[in-house]
Amino acid sequence: MSQRQRRATPRRDDPVNDFFVPDLCRVRAVFLLLVSSELMVLLLAVMHSENTWIDWNYFGLLSLFVQWTALTSAAIICPLRGLLARLSVARASTLITLIVLADVFIFSLFADNMLHPEPGVNGWMAIGKKLLAALIITLMALRYFYLQAQWQQQKQAEMQARLAALQARIHPHFLFNSMNTIASLISSRPDLAEDAVLDLSELFRASLKAQDRLISLSEELGLCRNYLMLEGLRLGDRLTVDWQVAPELDQQAIPPLTLQPLVENAIYHGIQPCPDGGTLRIEGYQRGEFAYLLVQNPRPQTDQSRHDGNRMALANIQARLQALFGETAVLKQSHQHDIYTVTLRLPRQRVPSHRSTRTP
Structure with a gap:
């Protein structure tokens, strides 16, 4: 460290x-x-x-x-x-x-x-x-x-143990999908596979911080960007990302690996099954005493958004949010006009400016 x-x-x-x-x-x-x-x-x-x-x-x-x-x-x-x-x-x-x-x-x-x-x-x-x-x-x-x-x-110790257990359940799933991305590039595009390995090492260097209960949103968005760079190598033009995150939310406190699994689910259960791909939209704004984060992706004709892995990831994130913020934090799903949306509401809370690392 x-x-x-x-x-x-x-x-x-x-x-x-x-x-x-x-x-x-x-x-x-x-x-x-x-x-x-x-x-x-x-x-x-x-x-x-x-x-x-x-x-x-x-x-x-x-x-x-x-x-x-x-x-x-x-x-x-x-x-x-x-x-x-x-x-x-x-x-x-x-x-x-x-x-x-x-x-x-x-x-x-x-x-x-x-x-x-x-x-x-x-x-x-x-x-x-x-x-x-x-x-x-x-x-x-x-x-x-x-x-x-x-x-x-005692409650704090139980919560720390619960968060550690939930965090440990995220990393194997995250590593499995990332390594699949690299494996798909080794035979056809070895040079890009090498770059992807370097991107993955940077991603895990930033993401494996189990001692941090909360990080800044800018750090979490950095994890999402690194992950999307890996998926962009695999999906190419089939993946378009639309970033609409307000700058004033850079220091918003968020548990690590909260948005990244949502982005991962949007890719695997939304963009990838569509023959022509689609647009992944990541939006963030402030309203009153809360910060809202949205992840939107096209919904395929076959309803894969209810995949067991998707439900497990959402349940995991919801459990961590409840442990850290209580009832003020909300995670909900919705779909309208073939657009699937996951909305995350967090209480407005900043991390100290010296605590976070702003992503380029």
Whole structure:
């Protein structure tokens, strides 16, 4: 692996990325924190009330207290996340708990001085109860975050194993068809067969990157171009390629070997069975929060588009997309006026500019 590839591969051992406490600098995390704390306040206000369903005065005061302590604690923990991530789970949990308790203690003193200038024994007992409640809630939240992080890591490991298995099932099929292309040229056009071997070596050098979960669309299109160069040697004038991919999609994130199998299927189940060949159209555009990629080919009179190999490739791609993007990614097939179309919808997501290699 080259130095550039090492830098491009995301580091899985980054302690900040693996830290079990969510990033409280993000708006979504803060919003969920406020909503959760407000629901807890509502529950306490309902339980505190004796004659009505809810004690609104108690709810308002407790809500103000809890929200301020939650926000200030999050504001303190947020910049310390890098330091906390380098500590053990026990030490990080202890430090976070101490921060929350200190914050609650300071706000309790302030609130008690505002409401009761001379707190006395009852006032200190109320502060002690707040500290005990804050301790229990903080430990429960940290335990939840830890279990959630463990579940996410297990899910990530299972997904990586699944992607590796799916990736391994693509390469033999890809190699078999590519070698058939070269074999067909050896006897009749040995010079072109030699060039095809060189093209294939470049293609596999780029495609056999199993450690990359996502690459740029420009890289994936490079694989398609190399493959089409091989097929162009075999099919000659029977193959015409129409490229209609918007330049702004160059850095769109896509799993490796996603478009290339679709192009391969279009050749073997669309262009090749037609006596006069046909036009393969590859289109890409952005619409809203999604990127759309289309692969179109003529549909032969005999319905070979439902070939088992075609179905297996589509199912493989769909499984990888679901594992990486969830329900936001869609792969569908359609045919109209003897044109077969496979449409791929991906959530708009870019890979870092230093990560991808732009194809010539």
